[in-house]
Amino acid sequence: MNITWLATIMLMGCVSLRAQTPDTKTLPAVAPLLKVTILGSGFGPRVNLQRFGPSILVETSKGDKLLFDCGRGFAERLTEYGVSLGAIDKLFLTHLHSDHILSIPDLLLVGWLEGRKTPLQVWGPAGTKSMMDSMGKTFEFDIRVRGDFDDRLTQDGIRSSSTDIQEGVIYEENGVKITAFGYRVDYAGRSIAMSGDTRFSENLIRHSQAVDVLIHEVARLTPPNSKQTERERAQQEKIVRDLHTTAEQTAVIFNRVKPRLAVYSHGGSPEDLAEARKTYSGPMEIGEDLMTIEIGDQIEVRRRGK
Numbered sequence: 001m002n003i004t005w006l007a008t009i010m011l012m013g014c015v016s017l018r019a020q021t022p023d024t025k026t027l028p029a030v031a032p033l034l035k036v037t038i039l040g041s042g043f044g045p046r047v048n049l050q051r052f053g054p055s056i057l058v059e060t061s062k063g064d065k066l067l068f069d070c071g072r073g074f075a076e077r078l079t080e081y082g083v084s085l086g087a088i089d090k091l092f093l094t095h096l097h098s099d100h101i102l103s104i105p106d107l108l109l110v111g112w113l114e115g116r117k118t119p120l121q122v123w124g125p126a127g128t129k130s131m132m133d134s135m136g137k138t139f140e141f142d143i144r145v146r147g148d149f150d151d152r153l154t155q156d157g158i159r160s161s162s163t164d165i166q167e168g169v170i171y172e173e174n175g176v177k178i179t180a181f182g183y184r185v186d187y188a189g190r191s192i193a194m195s196g197d198t199r200f201s202e203n204l205i206r207h208s209q210a211v212d213v214l215i216h217e218v219a220r221l222t223p224p225n226s227k228q229t230e231r232e233r234a235q236q237e238k239i240v241r242d243l244h245t246t247a248e249q250t251a252v253i254f255n256r257v258k259p260r261l262a263v264y265s266h267g268g269s270p271e272d273l274a275e276a277r278k279t280y281s282g283p284m285e286i287g288e289d290l291m292t293i294e295i296g297d298q299i300e301v302r303r304r305g306k
Contacts, residue, residue, distance in 0.1 A: 032294035033190045035059040036213060039077040041287040043219070043267035045099040052077055052289055053099050054266045056194060056215065057088075060187050062174055067091045067107070068183055068194055074103035075110060077289060086114030092171075092183055093124030094196025096131065104132075109139060112157040113146070119159040123170055123180070129162040136160065167203075181207045190295045193259075197266065200249045205256050212295045214259040215287065217266035219244035220275075247275035254280045261299050263287050 036058050042051035053071020057078070058064075067074075067088050075085055085107055094100060108120055122132055136143070136159070143158050163170070171178035177186045184193045184207055193208040195201075195216040208214055219239075244267075245253070254262045254276070262280070264272060265287030273286055283299075285291070290304035 032296040032300070033061050033188045034185070034192060034212075034295040036192055036215070036293040036295070037081060038215070038263075038265050038287045038289065038291045038293075039081065040071045040073055041265045041268070041289050041291070042071065042099070043217075045097075047072070050289070053102055055103070056265070057081070057083070058185055058192065060174070060176060064174055064176055065090070066176070066178070066185065069094055069100040069196070070103045070107055071099050072102045075106040081290060084114045085111040086116040089116055089118055089120055090171075091120065091122045092178065092180075093122065093128060094182060094194070095125055096127055097197065100196075101131075105135060105139065108135060108158070108160060109142065112153060116157045117154050118156055119161040122160055122162040123165050124162070126164050129164050132160040132162040179207060184208060184211065192295065193257075195245070195266075197243060198245060199243065200245055200253070205253055208257045208259070210258060212260045212299065213263060213293055214254065214257055214261075215263045215265050216250050216253065217245060218247050218250050218264050218268050218272050220246060220267075220269070220272060247272035248279075251276040251278070251280040254282060254284070258282070261285065261293065261301070263293070 036056060039055040039057055040052035042048045042053055052073030054069045055071050055074040055077065056068040058066045058068065065083070065088055067090065070091060070093070078085060078088070088107060088111060091104070091107065111120065122128060147153055147155070147158070165180050167181050168179065169177060170180045175187055178184070179186075181203055182194050182196045182198065184191060191211040192213045192215065193204070193211045195204055195214075197217055198204060250262075250264070250272075260283065262282060262284045264285070268286040270286070273284060276284065285301055288303055292302045294300040294302075
């Protein structure tokens with residue numbers, strides 16, 4: 001055989017092999033089916049500059065952006081995350097405590113200014129529709145003036161469409177199913193549950209079975225101090241006992257739900273983690289503002305700036 005011809009055959013073989021072996025460096029990353037961003041992880045209505053008010057953004061691989069609660073600092077954290085307020089038109093409220101709803105005016109008004117063309121859809125417990133209707137009246141002057149001077153703003157964009165919900169499936173669209181109890185989001189075989197404020201709840205355990213990620217609140221009693229009266233101490237104990245869940249109780253919940261990842265948000269400290277670890281050994285994280293959780297075959301947790 002001619003040497004030149006042999007060399008040509010060998011070269012063609014190499015080129016063919018190279019074409020069948022993709023360069024992994026150029027392959028696009030597989031998008032997570034669900035991405036959760038804790039915009040605010042704080043507890044209670046007092047101002048905390050490290051942990052803003054409760055707010056969680058859930059995104060799907062199809063581009064859905066679903067917001068759960070809208071506490072103080074939501075607009076700042078969402079902007080820091082790199083998403084326009086105008087991109088959010090679906091809000092789900094766990095309850096109507098002030099620390100979970102303080103930034104709704106920002107979402108309604110600034111979202112309108114930043115390009116939202118459709119009504120802000122809001123789902124929440126009894127009283128949600130009344131609250132949203134009143135909000136339009138509260139800001140009537142501002143809405144009228146801005147609407148008169150900027151013809152790019154649509155009338156639909158400043159409206160809200162609100163639903164007072166009860167327990168059960170409240171949303172099914174684009175492959176996403178949302179069940180209210182707290183909330184559970186199911187999408188493409190992946191799931192996340194969020195407790196909202198709650199006492200130890202058998203109902204939550206039932207609805208959250210085998211979710212990928214369970215985000216749960218946690219509260220603890222602060223040590224007694226000499227400035228605290230007996231009445232104040234009793235009141236604090238009643239709030240924790242009647243309205244919230246202790247770290248010891250969350251460990252029971254996590255053991256029964258068996259999530260792939262348990263996350264504390266709306267509270268959570270190293271002390272809470274250590275308490276839960278006495279009886280729960282599964283993966284756990286303490287939520288922080290702008291922590292992201294990507295849910296696919298693997299669960300990836302990324303903290304702010306890392």
